[in-house]
Amino acid sequence: MAEYYYINKERYSTESLSESFASTSILPHAVSCKSHPITTIRFNLKGTKSEKNVSETCLNPKFLAHILAHQECLKAINGNLKDDLKMTIKQIPGNFSALEISVEEGVMENMKLEEMYNVINKYCREQLKIIEHDIDEERFSFADLKLGKFLKGMTYPHCISIFFDGKLSLAGHGAEIIVFERDILSSILNDEVVRDSFSIEKEQLMYLKVIHYADEISKDFSVEVVFEDEAESGTVAFHGLREDVVNVQRNISHCLQNYHKRLWTRPLKRNEQCLLQEKEVIRHFKGVFKKYKCSYLITDDCLRVARKISDMDILKTELENALFVEMNHSLSKVEKIFFESEQWIEQYKILRNNTKKQVIITVEVNELSVTCLPHVQIQVKSCLESFLRERIKSELMEWGCSVDAKEFFKNVKAEEILQIRNSMEDSIMALSIEDDGILAKGTESGIKKCKQELKTIISSVKYKKGEFAASEEAVNHFLTSEGKRKLHEIEKKTRSVIYMKTFCKIKMELGNIEEDKGDVIVNSVSTVTSSTAAQSTVAKAIFEKGGGEFQNKLVQKTNGRMQYGEVVETEAGGNLQCKAVYHACLPNSSDQPEKDVRDIAMECLKKAGQDHHTSISLPALGTGTYNYPPDRAAKGLLDAIVEFTRNTPSLLEKVTIVLFAESKRNIKEAFQQEYQRRCQTVSGSSISILERGCITSGKFTIVSESQQMLTEAKRYIEEEIATLLRNLQA
Structure with a gap:
């Protein structure tokens, strides 16, 4: 006793x-x-x-x-x-x-x-x-x-x-x-000693267990409380003095009111269950739940967390972040080989020891699963990255071919190139096609072999290329979403690459250039800048519109003189509505007027491009006081404009040739005929063979596996634009 x-x-x-x-x-x-x-x-x-x-x-x-x-x-x-x-x-x-x-x-x-x-x-x-x-x-x-x-x-x-x-x-x-x-x-x-019991829901029983109700209540009441689990419910058994048993039953009823708001049940994954076998992990858990004033119980592959008073909802996210960190990574065949090697087994043992066994890493099928505690996440991630970095290399293999060929390989031969990886799964884990080349990730020997395979493919593939002029209607249509979709369909049908380059608009009009509202106007001046206004009708109109101070700026900037072929910029002044004026100095007589006009016009266009302007207007250079032959001046000016807009990247969207309304008839006719001659190439067709010096809105470049495919692609484009034109006329 x-x-x-x-x-x-x-x-x-x-x-x-x-x-x-x-x-x-x-x-x-x-x-x-x-x-x-x-x-x-x-x-x-x-x-x-x-x-x-x-x-x-x-x-x-x-x-x-x-x-x-x-x-x-x-x-x-x-x-x-x-x-x-x-x-x-x-x-x-x-x-x-x-x-x-x-x-x-x-x-x-x-x-x-x-x-x-x-x-x-x-x-x-x-x-x-x-x-x-x-x-x-x-x-x-x-x-x-x-x-x-x-x-x-x-x-x-x-x-x-x-x-x-x-x-x-x-x-x-x-x-x-x-x-x-x-x-x-x-x-x-x-008082008498009694036994009693009542049934509650299984989840309610779990809540009472999590908050250690039986232990806590025994501190206040002379009652022994026992929880009994059943299949679908639970039983609470009481043994003690009658008065205390009654009080404890009331206390439980009160405790279970809205209990579900104070209970959080979280299933445990297999890796998490393994981690919870470690003392350091349990110590971490106890610290977390002590901090948040929670009780916890691990049972039936679940973690149950409860609070006696406050709701759990506001804590769930914080607790989730404080308990476990999970990282998953899909493994390539190369990576899987490394993570199943003896090298990784030894590295994993070291990692486990360094983290006090607060990490579990498993490989299942092609998935790497990492479960660890938050404070070792950076250490674990660094270990994995270091392990792979030492064994897996990355290299960009440049195309080593022309731009057109590169586009052809990127879009038409991409699938064939990526097939290299399938034949080298043990050494190449990833291939991706980039603008600069093919990015390969894998072992050093795998990358070396891959480069040889790529070189063989590129050297063995033959392709045909054609360039075709595009009318304004064609350009506008293929810039729409519907037009782009159609172009993509044609590419797939003909196994071709089709890309379109739009050109700057080239216009010719009658008018007074000093009234132009574009970014830049070009003024033809002589070598003596102080007397230029007296020698040229166009120059005189520009200087009068700009005001006396405007011409003084030019004189000051040039010290009164300019060299042949020189272009000097001044800000627009007075009533001029443009942003800037380019003063271009031509020889007053020339044995090669076509070249002199072409050269000075090209200088103006280049300067406008460098200054990031979007529009420029030029007069009929050399045809005024200097009496250059109009037909040769027109050819030189249009040669410069067409060549620049096709071959030089810039922000220019519009180039305008402004013919003085009161100029001689032969000058106007020469420039208009030259302009029409260059436009005639595409006047009766939606696209045609691109000729040097042809004024168009843009061009199509088609790269195909064969001449037949190239011809087919061109035919599809013509049919699409012909349909568009018929619809516009209707």
Whole structure:
């Protein structure tokens, strides 16, 4: 039979006390005296020890235990003793049923011992009282928690000691014993021990388990709570004093209100379950849940987290990020070979040790799965990248062919090129077609072999190329989304690459160039810039529109003189509506007028491109005061414009030739005839063979596997534009 004692508000059992005193002296002196009813007294006189059984004296063993635990009693007894009988009482370490009395010399004589016993016995008889009650051990086992709570909350002047050794005994001062028995003990003695149970949902049962309800409730109520799992539900069984059982049942009902908001159930993946076998991971978990004031339970391959009061919703994301990090990577055949090698096995062992086993990495089929704790994620990622970087190389293999051939290989032969990887899966993990070449990733030997394969493919493929002029209607149509879609269909049908380049618009019109609103106008000047306005009708009109200050700027910038072939820019001034004026200096007489006009026009166009202008207007250069032959001047000017717009990338969108409205008839006719001659090439067809010097809106470049495919592609484009023109005419 177990024996229980409440002495100085602390509860002990025979077993717990013996273990306490035998292991360490963790209890202070005042506590170490609280023990089993005293059965032995050891007398100590200057090192001389002798023992006497309490039963051989007139002393009550329970009174002795009570006195030993209460300093007030010891003081009172010592106060009643003569000076030569003064004693010191203390617990004997390791012997919870014995006490040691140290006395002065001479007290060991029988007469003085009897005198001391009588004083102690008299104090106990007059001041203390013992009350006993019959109570079975089961009832006491549930009542002891209540007794402990009552004792800790007592405000009596003196304390009460409670013993249970087959009977319930109370020791203490008489008045306090009576009050305690009447107010507290009677309710416990009259209460009965009952068993009860009720069913709840399985998830509710899990919630109670997660928050450790049974352990927590036992601190407040004298009830044993047991949870029993069933297939679809759960049962809560109660065993304890009736009053406490009723209170606990009410408490559970209240606790389960809206419990689902305070419970989070998260399935655990296999890697996560493996990680949770490690001590460092469990320590991490405990730290996380302590930080967020949560309880957790791992069961049925699930992690269940709960809070007693606050909802879990606001914490789910934070907890998810704080618990595990998962990284998945699809493996190429090359990577898989590396991750199944002995090299990786050794590297993985090192990684596991370095991270204190806080990472699990598995390879299943073609998937690398990494599960780790957040604080080792960077370390793990760095290890994986370093491992692959040391074994897998990357190199860009340049095309080594013309731009047209590159486009053909990128779009028509891409599938054939990428097939190289399929034949080299063990050494090439990835091939991608880029503008600059083919990017290969794999082993060094694989990349070397891949370069040889690519070189063979490029050198073995023959292709045909054709360029065709595009009319304005064709350009506009194929710039629409529908036109682009049609062009793509033609590419697929004919296994060709078709791309279209749009040119800057070239216009010719009658008018006064000084009224032009474009970005730049060109002014023809002589070598002496101060007298230019007097020599040319066009120059005179421009300077008058720009104002006196405008011509002064030119003179200042050129120091009054310019060289043949030179172009000088000034900002527009006065009433000019353009942004800038290019002053172009032509020879006043020339043996090669066509070349001189072409060269000076090209300089103006290049400068406009470099200055990022979008439009420029030029007069009929050389045909005024200098009397250049109009037909040769027109040819030189249009040669320069067509060549520049086709071959020089720029922002220019429009080039206009402005013929002075009052110029001679032969000048206007020469320029108009040259312009029409160049436009005639495409006047009756939607596309035609591109000729040097032809004024068009753009051109098609077609690259095909054969001449037949090239012809087919051209025919499809012509049919598409013919349909477009018919629709426009209708």
